[in-house]
Amino acid sequence: MAETSQNYTASRIGDGVFGAAIAAILAYLYLPVAVLIIFSFNDSNTLTLPLSGFTLKWYEELFGNSDLKKALFNSFYVATLATALTVVIGVPAAFALDRMNFPGKTLFRRLVLLPLVLPGIITGIAMLNLFKLMGFRLGLETVIIGHATALLSVVVTQVFARLQRLNRNLEEAAADLGAKPWETFFYIVLPNIRSAIIGSALLSFTLSFDEIPVTFFLTGRDNTLPMYIWSTMRRGITPEINAVGTLIVAASLVLIALSVWMLRSNERP
Amino acid sequence: MKSIIEIDGVSRTFGGKVVAVDNVQLHVAEGEFVTLLGPSGCGKTTLLRMLAGFEMPDSGSVRLDGKDVTFLPPYRRDVNMVFQDYALFPHLTAAKNVGFGLERQKLDRAEIGKRVESALQLVGLSAMADRMPHQLSGGQRQRVALARAIVRRPRVLLLDEPLSALDANLREAMQVELKHLHNKLGITFIMVTHDQTEALVMSDRIVVMHRGRIAQAGTPSDLYDRPASTYVASFVGTSNIVEGTIVSVADGIAFERQGLRLRCLPLPGFSPGQRALAAIRPERLRIVNAGAKEANVIACTVEERLFHGNSVRLRCRLASGEVFLCDRQLNASRDLGALPDAGQPVHFAADPDSIALFREDSR
Numbered sequence: 001m002a003e004t005s006q007n008y009t010a011s012r013i014g015d016g017v018f019g020a021a022i023a024a025i026l027a028y029l030y031l032p033v034a035v036l037i038i039f040s041f042n043d044s045n046t047l048t049l050p051l052s053g054f055t056l057k058w059y060e061e062l063f064g065n066s067d068l069k070k071a072l073f074n075s076f077y078v079a080t081l082a083t084a085l086t087v088v089i090g091v092p093a094a095f096a097l098d099r100m101n102f103p104g105k106t107l108f109r110r111l112v113l114l115p116l117v118l119p120g121i122i123t124g125i126a127m128l129n130l131f132k133l134m135g136f137r138l139g140l141e142t143v144i145i146g147h148a149t150a151l152l153s154v155v156v157t158q159v160f161a162r163l164q165r166l167n168r169n170l171e172e173a174a175a176d177l178g179a180k181p182w183e184t185f186f187y188i189v190l191p192n193i194r195s196a197i198i199g200s201a202l203l204s205f206t207l208s209f210d211e212i213p214v215t216f217f218l219t220g221r222d223n224t225l226p227m228y229i230w231s232t233m234r235r236g237i238t239p240e241i242n243a244v245g246t247l248i249v250a251a252s253l254v255l256i257a258l259s260v261w262m263l264r265s266n267e268r269p
Numbered sequence: 270m271k272s273i274i275e276i277d278g279v280s281r282t283f284g285g286k287v288v289a290v291d292n293v294q295l296h297v298a299e300g301e302f303v304t305l306l307g308p309s310g311c312g313k314t315t316l317l318r319m320l321a322g323f324e325m326p327d328s329g330s331v332r333l334d335g336k337d338v339t340f341l342p343p344y345r346r347d348v349n350m351v352f353q354d355y356a357l358f359p360h361l362t363a364a365k366n367v368g369f370g371l372e373r374q375k376l377d378r379a380e381i382g383k384r385v386e387s388a389l390q391l392v393g394l395s396a397m398a399d400r401m402p403h404q405l406s407g408g409q410r411q412r413v414a415l416a417r418a419i420v421r422r423p424r425v426l427l428l429d430e431p432l433s434a435l436d437a438n439l440r441e442a443m444q445v446e447l448k449h450l451h452n453k454l455g456i457t458f459i460m461v462t463h464d465q466t467e468a469l470v471m472s473d474r475i476v477v478m479h480r481g482r483i484a485q486a487g488t489p490s491d492l493y494d495r496p497a498s499t500y501v502a503s504f505v506g507t508s509n510i511v512e513g514t515i516v517s518v519a520d521g522i523a524f525e526r527q528g529l530r531l532r533c534l535p536l537p538g539f540s541p542g543q544r545a546l547a548a549i550r551p552e553r554l555r556i557v558n559a560g561a562k563e564a565n566v567i568a569c570t571v572e573e574r575l576f577h578g579n580s581v582r583l584r585c586r587l588a589s590g591e592v593f594l595c596d597r598q599l600n601a602s603r604d605l606g607a608l609p610d611a612g613q614p615v616h617f618a619a620d621p622d623s624i625a626l627f628r629e630d631s632r
Contacts, residue, residue, distance in 0.1 A: 169356035172323055175343040176350045177370030177421065187369070191360045 090155030120213030279329030291481035
């Protein structure tokens with residue numbers, strides 16, 4: 001009897017320690033985000049406790065700030081087109097790696113992956129040199145090209161990995177059942193690699209959205225959102241920045257929910 | 270009967286050196302159930318894939334219903350295939366899998382629905398129409414694959430080791446079901462297998478393949494009773510094969526091997542002094558007394574007695590060293606005691622008509 005109660009106490013202490021550890025990990029991960037969100041609604045110019053009251057005025061100011069809105073729009077523009085470009089180039093490249101044998105295939109695969117591990121600052125300087133050499137005018141378009149080179153590897157690796165796991169017999173079965181090559185691609189291959197394409201596209205989008213080093217070198221006078229935030233930070237964190245951060249967190253959650261939902265509906269159409 | 274498939278002088282080499290199919294000649298009659306049998310790497314699957322259009326021959330021609338299809342892509346051929354791993358489309362329901370081929374034919378929805386339903390009914394899966402492949406058991410997936418292949422009413426159904434992924438009981442039941450389906454549909458079935466029992470049970474005709482060539486083609490009983498080579502004799506069923514010399518061809522053929530003398534039926538093409546191989550089925554041997562006045566008495570020592578349920582296999586050794594097998598069916602009294610035990614001597618008698626002789630180069 002005594003022994004069991006001792007065990008019981010020990011297990012309660014164990015549970016308590018375990019619970020505290022979980023709480024600490026979650027706090028470590030999410031406390032900064034929570035602070036950001038809370039202070040975006042705090043009625044004070046400075047980031048100091050205690051909280052002084054609820055307000056939406058930082059959001060109002062945000063929507064009145066044309067520089068910030070322009071930067072936000074630019075970021076969407078860049079991330080969307082860079083993602084589109086990587087998908088359009090990356091998916092066929094992944095197919096080439098999976099389906100075709102050509103001399104230097106391994107080298108090609110490694111070279112496609114390289115920009116991902118190359119520091120952004122190197123990519124940025126290298127492309128800046130090239131664009132200067134070719135007489136390109138710097139702007140959002142050069143940023144798009146810069147982002148696309150680094151992000152290409154994300155799409156290629158994801159789609160290539162999925163293609164490798166795809167049973168090639170499925171395509172033979174489709175052909176056997178009268179499907180022409182394009183029908184096999186659209187009705188059999190694409191549905192089975194769709195989640196890899198969507199997943200890598202979403203990842204590319206977010207990576208492009210908050211990219212600074214490459215953008216820093218390749219953008220002319222146009223600002224993207226991270227660049228704008230970074231530049232205003234020199235004057236200290238303003239509640240307005242917290243408001244932008246909160247909106248981005250909200251948008252990210254929506255994107256995550258969307259991708260989870262799409263991937264699930266892909267499993268059970 | 271007219272030939273639906275005519276394979277003429279077809280060869281296929283992989284990577285410039287591995288000869289998968291070597292000058293194969295095979296005609297198949299409409300409605301026949303033909304099995305390509307052989308060990309892995311014998312070229313049977315490559316031959317089947319050339320019929321489906323997944324492989325093109327390096328030389329020779331393939332005609333389907335009189336039409337040359339040698340270089341036609343798979344989607345333009347009037348054949349359908351059941352894949353070894355079924356190759357069901359994982360993102361489509363059973364019914365959508367079955368309907369896929371009909372949708373490619375641009376049939377209207379009502380017609381597709383009707384034919385999918387009747388195909389699923391034929392394989393006994395009507396209740397599973399809306400299941401996804403991963404929600405089906407192995408046997409059910411096999412049936413979906415079958416329904417998907419027959420729903421287009423092909424002239425020829427190709428089956429690539431269709432039963433190899435099923436467990437033993439289900440496999441036996443499906444052998445019978447496939448045979449019934451063949452009778453019901455009346456279309457030509459070409460099956461590939463390495464399982465000789467499967468081939469013997471199901472086929473009208475078996476084509477035994479060896480190193481890319483046809484070793485022998487014939488009905489199951491032809492192959493079993495009159496194998497053309499020791500290769501066929503040992504691949505289809507089991508055979509005791511003894512190497513020896515022809516000593517006389519007068520009054521039947523006499524064959525000798527270290528104290529073992531066998532009298533066989535007369536057969537052309539043999540002459541005294543020639544090296545030869547004798548093959549005897551284990552179930553054709555009778556156990557006799559030591560001094561029996563029989564034509565061919567074979568003395569052995571029993572090494573092992575293997576109980577097979579309905580029969581017993583005696584694993585024996587000849588004085589010359591070869592392993593010699595004898596299968597005894599157990600009768601109603603199931604009298605195991607009458608059979609010799611391990612270590613005991615035993616004498617077999619083989620009737621002359623139970624011995625198949627082959628020239629040494631027939632391997």
